[in-house]
Amino acid sequence: MTQKLLEINDLRTTFDTNSGTVNALRGVNLTINEGERVGLVGESGSGKSVTAQSILRLVDSPGQIVDGSIELNGQDLLSLSSSQMQSVRGRDITMIFQDPSTSLDPVYSIRSQMIETIGHNRNLSDSEAESVAIEYLEMVDMPNPKRVLDSYPHELSGGMKQRVSIAMALGFEPDLIIADEPTTALDVTVQKKVMDIFQNVVSEKDLSVLWITHNLGVVAEFCDKIAVIYAGEVVEYGSVYDIFDRPAHPYTRELLRTIPNIERADEELRVIEGTVPNMRNPPSGCAFHPRCPDAEPQCETTRPDSVEGQEHQASCLVHDAGDQ
Numbered sequence: 001m002t003q004k005l006l007e008i009n010d011l012r013t014t015f016d017t018n019s020g021t022v023n024a025l026r027g028v029n030l031t032i033n034e035g036e037r038v039g040l041v042g043e044s045g046s047g048k049s050v051t052a053q054s055i056l057r058l059v060d061s062p063g064q065i066v067d068g069s070i071e072l073n074g075q076d077l078l079s080l081s082s083s084q085m086q087s088v089r090g091r092d093i094t095m096i097f098q099d100p101s102t103s104l105d106p107v108y109s110i111r112s113q114m115i116e117t118i119g120h121n122r123n124l125s126d127s128e129a130e131s132v133a134i135e136y137l138e139m140v141d142m143p144n145p146k147r148v149l150d151s152y153p154h155e156l157s158g159g160m161k162q163r164v165s166i167a168m169a170l171g172f173e174p175d176l177i178i179a180d181e182p183t184t185a186l187d188v189t190v191q192k193k194v195m196d197i198f199q200n201v202v203s204e205k206d207l208s209v210l211w212i213t214h215n216l217g218v219v220a221e222f223c224d225k226i227a228v229i230y231a232g233e234v235v236e237y238g239s240v241y242d243i244f245d246r247p248a249h250p251y252t253r254e255l256l257r258t259i260p261n262i263e264r265a266d267e268e269l270r271v272i273e274g275t276v277p278n279m280r281n282p283p284s285g286c287a288f289h290p291r292c293p294d295a296e297p298q299c300e301t302t303r304p305d306s307v308e309g310q311e312h313q314a315s316c317l318v319h320d321a322g323d324q
Ligand SMILES: Nc1ncnc2c1ncn2[C@@H]1O[C@H](COP(=O)(O)OP(=O)(O)OP(=O)(O)O)[C@@H](O)[C@H]1O
Pocket: 015, 017, 022, 024, 042, 043, 044, 045, 046, 047, 048, 049, 050, 051, 060, 061, 062, 063, 214, 279
């Protein structure tokens, strides 16, 4: 039986700014089953990070969740008190950020940070927490974990720091890991290595992951399911096979064309024409219509049905995921 781990329904998050309200999320639906790896993919500004922040209830000021529900194992996270939510963040869901400095405090040694966070969240003694820290540092292929524990963040390279923050996040043994572009700040060779390490640990421990990226290529080998997000809405959802072999939404098709391909290395890097919409005033109808090669007159006025559920679906008036 597939067990639902996280279920997001009609999530709406806005930022009230001096120059108007930014409608960052305009009804996001997304389900992650236990043990599943789901990729959330879209261009810059599409709402990926705000989705992650909303799940953790860490939306930056002046943002707020204005509607919808987020359930973890059937419990509505939006109804929890802030102290209950804090324990969810320490125990049930952890996040790995793009910049490892975000999760590491420069003032404390790696030992005290790992022992403090792992020990506190899992109710372990210092020596038990230290063994867990070493176990996970070994798991992320960290050379000489004991020496790393004695270091301070500034003594480690970017790749090493990111491995420490991955080990720390995994050391919580959370139900769900949210990884927001965790390798983009690293150089390309290190990116590949950290990605491989993370994949190995995730498979070994059978973890559930929400992997956030702007690059569809990255999620292809790692994820089971893909949700494509555009202008604060999931516009297509499906298995990796559905998305790569039978993409239905024109935006997904455009995203697929932007994946660098070794065979076309001599060609210019493809980009999607036009710009991402201003979320203070998103386009009418289907938000993608101004950039869409297949748009019809109705797309300007009618909003397509949202993607819901866990089958292959696209939010498009012209193409249906069942068409091909
Ligand atoms: N603190 C904020 N104040 C105002 N608007 C914000 C704030 N944070 C995010 N937004 C807006 O919310 C929308 C979604 O942003 P988000 O950071 O989720 O994009 P993203 O998909 O993560 O992009 P990237 O790939 O660049 O990280 C954007 O229009 C962004 O400008």
